[in-house]
Amino acid sequence: MIAIIDYKTGNLRSVENALYRLGAEFRLTADPEEIRDATHVILPGVGNASEAMANLRETGLVPSLLRLRKPVLGICVGMQIMCRHSEEGDVECMGIFDAFVKKFVAAPDLKVPHTGWNNLSNLESKLFRGIDSGAFVYFVHSYYAGLCPDTIATARQGEMFSAALKYENFYGVQFHPEKSGAVGERIIKNFIEL
Amino acid sequence: MVAKRIIPCLDVKDGRTVKGINFEQLRDVGSPVELGKFYAREGADELVYLDISASAEGRRTFTSLVEQISHEINIPFTVGGGISSLDDASRLLNAGADKITLNTAAVADPALIDRIATRYGRQFVVIAIDARLEEDGIWHVTTHGGRRSTDLELFSWAREAESRGAGEILFTSMNHDGTRQGYPCEAFARLSEEVSVPIIASGGAGSVDDIVRVLTEGRADAALAASIFHYGEISIRDLKRQxxxxxxxxxx
Structure with missing residues (x-):
């Protein structure tokens, strides 16, 4: 059973629907026991990182999430709050990934939010098994994690940033695999098979 | 760098897909879920579903349709039409919509943009602007599908919408919509300079060249079209190859 952490962050339906299409068993939960019994944990997230971090702290789940030894996947803002710090609301985050989250600076051909399909490069994890470098996935975000030793995939919008991060059993993706067509489905399937 | 997007738009009335020519004549072109899946397979980058139902019953049908779409479609989709409150937005978010478009309601109550963006994030809010270039040389914002003129001017309204929390601007020229004569590229290019959020060009595509021009000279980030796809004149796959x-x- 996959636990999707329920901490009152925007749209959880698309993650549920993606797991449903893959035939995976899942539950939306904020119950520590259910999370402990799960085989995999997904930390979704849209909207504002400092609010997401505040909501997550309010559930009291942060210490137990940090202790998990099973595969954990943060998506979008879920990934950002697994980093050290976010400029969005100047918030200390969970500190799992050794990265800082910064705001994109808009330029004539660099629209913010970074919205749409962009290529993945420098793929370095079983999470990307069967995915070719250059594959397109769907992004929508105004803040990004810089490159760091935990980076396992990159994308470029102006400068290069972390499209995915990994530290031990913790994974994070800046893009939305649940909205990234067949490529995204394969990435979620790879995660479930970890 | 992020790719330019091609977005087919599906008008939905009472649960069925229709296409408006200048918003007036409507023809039924099929099932919204099946057509959406077809476009996704064809390489559409996103889908937009506009509810043009006039009745409360039609609205309820649309919400359950949104649930069905989110179950079956694995690319982003935006829904719009008649959204006038935070409650409407919440209902569609909970049904699984990735984004909503606001048009008339945002003009009537600009703070609605702030309320929805604060709650659900900027990425959830697409502001649709229908504007007409009048003889005074000014792009006047219109509402109610182009039937009513307002005092707002396109570029200042776009800037205000962005500052209130719009994540994207979808601009339709009422001079060009349905004419298939191409897009007003100068206005699009200026819009790109005025705001930093992505711009979706809508209304006027008659050929591949029109789309090329609005994405290059017009500097738009995405092109939205309906009839050229619905009637099979060009497939999305061929368009993207070109x-x-x-x-x-x-x-x-």
């Missing part, structure tokens, strides 16, 4: 041949980055 754009790619012209060195426009698209996701293939």
């Amino acid at each position: 754009l790619s041949d012209k060195n426009i980055k698209v996701a293939l």
